[in-house]
Amino acid sequence: MHVATIDYNDPHAPAEFAASMHATGFGVVVGHPLAATGLPRQIHEEWARFFATDAKRKYTSSGSQGGFFPLPAGEGPDAPKLDRKEFFQVMRDGSYPEEVPDSALRYFDEAERLAATLLGWLGDAVPTAVARRFAMPLPRMLEGSVNTTLRIQRYLPATGEETPDSLRGLSHTDLNLITVLPAPRVPGLQVRDSAGEWHDVPCDAGAFVINAGEMLEQLTGGHYRATEHRVRFPEGGDGGRSRFSMPMFLHPAGGVRLNEQYTAASFLRKRIEDLRRMGWRPAPGGQADDDRATGTGADGVSLPTPT
Incomplete structure (x- = not known):
């Protein structure tokens, strides 16, 4: 599997990005003006x-989708999940810590x-039969959304x-439309x-x-698929450092x-109900891959506080 790296400024970028998303569910974009900021x-x-x-604990979520979510307790039968x-x-429209500058709020708008x-590139590239499925152009579907979430983790x-097969982020698919993630400093993302x-x-x-989420898969009848991914511990000692990432779930x-x-x-x-019937305790924002049952995912949909 080859996840393509696409230069945003290349005239062939829209077609190359759509081809990578169709083939793998992922694409990597470089050269976008947001990176230069x-x-x-x-x-x-x-x-x-x-x-x-x-x-941070002043902002601990008490049932809302926004706010701080601490590390779950590591005891009990659910710990491996x-x-x-x-x-x-x-x-x-969520809470934002007064101790932190507004850089993340400015980024929110730019990433959107x-x-x-x-999404415009993806919509332009689909076959006519797929395009007929759309109630409106893909970018317009974001307008008025209250569930788009920037997670800083x-x-x-x-x-x-850790054992050789230990993971930082367990295997999952994203549930949203698409996810935008600035490349983390510490490697480990796999598809x-x-x-x-x-x-x-x-x-x-x-x-x-x-990467594509399950909603994009539903919209396109599987032309763009939500692909399973995970975060492993990197080789070479970087696992001794914290790993920061900031996915935005559109x-x-x-x-x-x-x-x-x-x-x-x-x-x-429906997907929230599916997860709860399975007995998962997903972190807010995520869903597990229910077909493979490899653990709780942690990305892609805003959920209430786990039960």
Whole structure:
């Protein structure tokens, strides 16, 4: 499996990006003006300082989708199903810590614009039969969404007791439309091919990793598929450091019709119910790959506080 790296400024970028997303569910974009702003690095540094303080606990979520979510307890039978991380979910109308500059809020708007451009590329590239499925152009589906979420998260360092198959982020698919992720400084993101083999996703400095979610798969009848991915501990000692990442999960407005069966809101409800029937305790924002039962995922949909 080859996840393509696409230069945003190349005239062939839209077609190459769509081809990679069709083949793998992932694409890596470099050269976008957002990378030159330095905002991802700035946010990383600001929030690393915030996570190092107890001030974060003032914002612990008590049932809302936004706010701080601490590391889940590591005891009990559910412990192997949990990612070892803490995170803060930033939403357009959610809480924001007074201890942190507004860089993440400015990034929120810029990343949403990038997502709209990329969705336009994807919509332009689909076959006519797929395009007829769309109730409106893909970028317009983002308008008025209240579920789009920027998650700033810190994976804990390795403890030294990990086995070769230990994971930082367990295998999952994203449930939203598309996800925009500035390449983390510490590698480890992998995608699974149809034969079950895992492949590293390019994560060069300044790159943006984009992947399809289940809602895009529903919209396109499988032309763009939500692909299983995970985060492994890197080789070479970097596992001893915290791993920061800031995925942004782009959702359509709830009333957008994905297909004859679901609106965005009804599909979201269904998948949440599926997970709860399975007994998962997913971190807010995520869903597990129920077919492979490899653990709780942690990316892609805003959920209430886990039960």
